[in-house]
Amino acid sequence: MKKSKVFWSYLALALVVYAVVQFLINGNMVSYASQNMLITMCINIMLAVSLHVVIGITGQFSIGHAGFLAVGAYISAICTMKLGMPFVTAILIGAVVAALAGLLVGIPTLRLKGDYLAIATLGFAEIIRIVFLNIDYVGGAAGMQVAHQSTWTYAFFGVFITILVISNFTKSRHGRACIAVREDEIAADAMGINTTYYKVIAFAIGSFFAGVAGAIYAHNFYIIQPTAFGFLKSFDILIFVVLGGLGSLSGSVIAAIFLTAVSTYLQGFPETRMIIYSLVLILVMLYRPKGLMGTKEITDLFKFGKKGGTRT
Amino acid sequence: MEWIQQLVNGISLGSIYALIALGYTMVYGIIKLINFAHGDVFMLGAFIGFFAIARWEMNVFLALILAMILCAIIGVIIERVAYKRLRNATRIAALITAIGVSLLIEYTVIFFRGASPSAYPTVFETSNFEILGVKISTQSILILSVSIFLMILLQFIVHKTKIGKAMRAVSHDADAAKLMGINVDNTISATFAIGSALAGAAGVIFGIYYTRIDPLMGVLPGIKAFIAAVLGGIGIIPGAMVGGLVLGVVETIVSALGYSLWRDAAAFVILILILIIRPSGIFGKNAREKV
Numbered sequence: 035m036k037k038s039k040v041f042w043s044y045l046a047l048a049l050v051v052y053a054v055v056q057f058l059i060n061g062n063m064v065s066y067a068s069q070n071m072l073i074t075m076c077i078n079i080m081l082a083v084s085l086h087v088v089i090g091i092t093g094q095f096s097i098g099h100a101g102f103l104a105v106g107a108y109i110s111a112i113c114t115m116k117l118g119m120p121f122v123t124a125i126l127i128g129a130v131v132a133a134l135a136g137l138l139v140g141i142p143t144l145r146l147k148g149d150y151l152a153i154a155t156l157g158f159a160e161i162i163r164i165v166f167l168n169i170d171y172v173g174g175a176a177g178m179q180v181a182h183q184s185t186w187t188y189a190f191f192g193v194f195i196t197i198l199v200i201s202n203f204t205k206s207r208h209g210r211a212c213i214a215v216r217e218d219e220i221a222a223d224a225m226g227i228n229t230t231y232y233k234v235i236a237f238a239i240g241s242f243f244a245g246v247a248g249a250i251y252a253h254n255f256y257i258i259q260p261t262a263f264g265f266l267k268s269f270d271i272l273i274f275v276v277l278g279g280l281g282s283l284s285g286s287v288i289a290a291i292f293l294t295a296v297s298t299y300l301q302g303f304p305e306t307r308m309i310i311y312s313l314v315l316i317l318v319m320l321y322r323p324k325g326l327m328g329t330k331e332i333t334d335l336f337k338f339g340k341k342g343g344t345r346t
Numbered sequence: 347m348e349w350i351q352q353l354v355n356g357i358s359l360g361s362i363y364a365l366i367a368l369g370y371t372m373v374y375g376i377i378k379l380i381n382f383a384h385g386d387v388f389m390l391g392a393f394i395g396f397f398a399i400a401r402w403e404m405n406v407f408l409a410l411i412l413a414m415i416l417c418a419i420i421g422v423i424i425e426r427v428a429y430k431r432l433r434n435a436t437r438i439a440a441l442i443t444a445i446g447v448s449l450l451i452e453y454t455v456i457f458f459r460g461a462s463p464s465a466y467p468t469v470f471e472t473s474n475f476e477i478l479g480v481k482i483s484t485q486s487i488l489i490l491s492v493s494i495f496l497m498i499l500l501q502f503i504v505h506k507t508k509i510g511k512a513m514r515a516v517s518h519d520a521d522a523a524k525l526m527g528i529n530v531d532n533t534i535s536a537t538f539a540i541g542s543a544l545a546g547a548a549g550v551i552f553g554i555y556y557t558r559i560d561p562l563m564g565v566l567p568g569i570k571a572f573i574a575a576v577l578g579g580i581g582i583i584p585g586a587m588v589g590g591l592v593l594g595v596v597e598t599i600v601s602a603l604g605y606s607l608w609r610d611a612a613a614f615v616i617l618i619l620i621l622i623i624r625p626s627g628i629f630g631k632n633a634r635e636k637v
Contacts, residue, residue, distance in 0.1 A: 095438055097445075142622050148437050149380050153572065154621050157614035164611040265565065269445055276442050308453035315446035320431050323439035 052190050059186055069186065073254050075294045076189035077247050080196045082274035082286040084243035087200055089272075090281040090329075091209060092236040093216030094144065095152045098159030099271045101139070102241035104263035105162060106132040106248025108172055111180045111258060116171075121183045125192075125249040132245025133238045135162070140237035144230060147219075159268055167260040177259035184254040192250055196243045201283055203239065212236050216281070273311060276325055277318055285327030350480045352602045353595060358486045358555065360594020361493035365548035366571035367578070367586035368500060369421075369541025375517040375581030376537045378437070382444040383424055385568015386451040387542045391417045391549025392559045393455070393464075400467045406554070410492070413550045414543040421542025422535050430531070448568075455561040463560035466553040489551050496547055497587055500540065504583060509536050517581065566610065573617040579627025588628065 055072065058064050064072075085099045110128030113119040119127070143154040172178050203209045211232045214222040223229050252258045274293060278285030293311075300307040318325065366388050373381045391413045398409035428447050432440045474481045504510035512533045515523040524530050552567070553559050574593045578585025593613060600612045620627065 089438075095441070143618070146621055146625065149378075149441060150576075150621055150625060152441060153380065153569075153576070154618055156569070157573075157617045161611050161614050161618075164608065168607050269449065272442070272445070280438070305453050305457040308449055309457060312446045312449035312453065316428060316443055316450065319435075319439050319443040319446065320428070323432075323435050 048194055052187075052194075055186060055190070070254070071294065071298045072186060073184055073189045073250070074298070075291055076186075076193045077251050077254070078271075078274060078290040078294045079193050079287050080243055080247035080250075081271045082278065082290040083193075083196050083200055083283060084240045084247065085271050085275050086278075086281075086283055086286045087203070087212075087236050087243075088240040089275050090279075090283070090286065091204055091216060092212040092233055093219075094233055094237065095148060096155040096237070096240075097152045097268050097272055098139075098155035098157070099240070099244055100263040100265075100267035101155075101159030101162040102132045102136060102244035103248040103251065103267065103271075104159075104166060104260070105135045105241075106245030107252035107258050107263070108166055108178070108248075109245070110249035111178055111252045112172065114183065114253070115178070115180060121188070121249075121253065124253075125188070125246055128249040128252075129242050129245035132248065133242035136238045136241025136244075137234065139241075140234045144233045144237065156265070156268065159263070160265075163260050163263050166263075175260060177257045179257055180252050180255070182253060182256055184250045189250055189254075192246050196246065197283070197287070200239070200243070204283065208232065208235065273315055277314065279325030279327030279329060281329035282325070282327040282331055284332035285325060285330075288332070289326070348602075352598050354480065354482055354486060356595035356598030357591060358489050358594070359598060360591035361490055362548050362552050362555070362590075363567065363571050363574045363594050364587045364590025365493055365496060365544050365551070366567060367574040367590045368497070368583060369545045370572050371575040371578070371580055371583060371586040372513070372537050372541045374575065376513060376520075376534055377429070377433070379429065379440050380444060380572060381429075381541075382441075382568065383428075383447040383451060384541065384545055385564035385566075385571070386448050387417050387421055387424075387564075388545040388549045388552070388567060388571075389455070389559070389561060389564030390420060390451065391546030392553040392563065393549075393561075394546065395550030395553055396464055396466060396559060399469060406469045406550075410547055410550050413546040417546025417549075418539040418543040421538040421545075424542075425535055425538040448565075452561055452564070459561070461561055463558050466557045466559060468557075469554055485555055489555055492547065492551060496544060500544070500583065503540065509533065513537055570610075570613045573613050576617060576627055577620050579630030582627070582629045585627055585629040 055064070059069060081099065081103060084102075085096070088094050088096045088099075106128040108128075109131040110124040113124035113127050114121060139155065139158045143151060143158065146154055166172055167175055204213075211222070211227045212235075214225070214227055215229050215232055219229055274290045275286050277293070278287070278289030296310075297307050300310070366384065369384050369387075370381065373379060373384070394413040394416050395409045398404040398412050399406065404412065424447055428443055429440065432443055474483050475487075476482075504513060512523070512528045513536065515526065515528055516530055516533045520530055523533075549559075549564075552563075570593060571590065574589035575586045576589070577592060578587070578589030593616065596612055596616065597609050600606075601609050624630075
């Protein structure tokens with residue numbers, strides 16, 4: 035009873051946030067630039083949360099997330115621009131194809147561990163990028179023109195559904211199995227958890243939502259190019275998750291919001307931005323390797339004094 | 347004859363990969379860290395060589411030695427500042443720090459000189475030898491001879507000197523080595539110094555051969571060199587050489603067949619195949635994971 039109350043209040047809060055922003059946009063009180071920043075923020079939150087399932091929850095170190103972003107972006111762009119489908123269908127198709135790509139990448143590579151998995155996923159992401167680079171149907175290196183269709187509504191509900199599904203997944207039986215895999219894979223295996231199954235599931239869910247983010251990304255920037263989905267994009271997404279705290283959903287969201295705002299203001303100085311980024315990354319890793327939030331959620335901060343002590 | 351020509355080109359490229367891969371494999375062998383910043387040390391080496399030759403009008407070999415010494419110092423600084431604290435941290439933290447260091451080096455260089463490429467000065471007139479109808483340029487010969495010399499030197503250091511013995515001991519079991527009175531920290535620093543010096547040399551050679559350098563040039567060769575190290579069996583020095591040569595030859599063949607845009611994909615396909623089929627690499631032995 036109490037849990038569902040909390041759930042409904044968060045839901046109401048989210049809808050209020052949406053309504054307020056939509057009202058401001060309708061009243062022309064939000065400049066075009068800040069509207070764009072809001073959509074970018076939403077895309078980054080989706081990417082951060084979807085990678086959080088793979089790295090934070092399941093503990094599988096994947097650094098090729100931009101590959102799935104690229105699949106979602108290109109497939110949805112093909113759907114709307116070449117096949118004339120409506121945007122919502124295109125988002126769904128892009129996401130499903132990205133999830134299939136996640137399965138395709140995940141099944142062979144998830145047998146690997148740690149560094150090897152990281153470098154293999156990086157390799158897959160590069161292969162995906164090079165494939166798009168070499169298909170003339172999607173414009174090759176010159177890129178592909180995409181109509182601007184992403185609005186605050188699409189971006190917001192993308193984020194909303196992503197967070198809803200992923201936080202519920204984390205709390206479910208499957209999510210707990212994934213956490214067990216993260217904590218100790220061998221022990222989890224010994225307790226009868228099918229580790230490969232859960233790793234692949236988490237990977238597929240992560241790439242599904244990366245695909246949604248990709249679809250919204252593609253329809254926000256008028257043009258998509260293979261160079262936008264390289265190592266740097268993957269590292270960007272990784273930085274959100276790591277800085278927010280490995281294993282903290284709200285941490286990834288906060289880091290994504292914060293870093294998007296910072297990088298928007300530093301857009302005029304891309305070198306400085308990357309230097310600050312990398313310094314922050316190094317310093318956080320040296321002095322607080324768990325990330326800013328650790329595995330705590332923001333909601334935990336409001337639970338002081340109830341039933342003694344905080345969760346760890 | 348066309349094929350032999352491509353083979354020569356492939357071996358030249360492969361020996362550059364091999365030089366970088368040696369640093370990766372030594373560092374991975376000793377502290378189990380993919381040192382992403384290694385590719386950027388390679389880039390710094392190329393730039394030091396560029397300044398030495400173009401601005402300070404040094405001889406090629408002096409420039410090569412200067413680049414090696416400075417890169418060795420940079421490597422040790424990176425290790426002492428960024429990686430030393432992470433000896434006992436999780437692997438993920440170490441890997442992310444390495445990515446951070448790599449980005450920091452790249453963008454600091456871009457900050458100071460811009461991202462535009464520089465043209466490497468011509469160090470000497472290129473002349474071609476004709477052997478059995480195959481044209482071999484003096485540059486290929488220089489690259490090959492320098493690489494082979496450095497690899498032999500490395501084999502000598504690792505197998506015949508005291509520090510080499512310490513390196514092998516630490517990579518085998520760091521705790522036991524410490525108990526035997528080996529200074530583990532110094533040994534790790536020495537490993538970084540040697541690996542970075544080789545990467546610096548590779549950078550200068552790369553500049554001379556391809557005549558175009560830019561601040562992000564280290565990213566792709568760096569990752570390919572890592573692939574070469576995995577291919578040969580990571581932690582195994584001859585493996586890195588063979589892996590580098592194989593990778594160089596495969597890439598050149600893929601380009602020669604007319605698929606030059608797929609060249610980079612070939613390296614990653616090799617990586618994934620080797621990881622799935624034989625994760626310990628060509629020369630590696632299968633070790634069971636301890637529970």
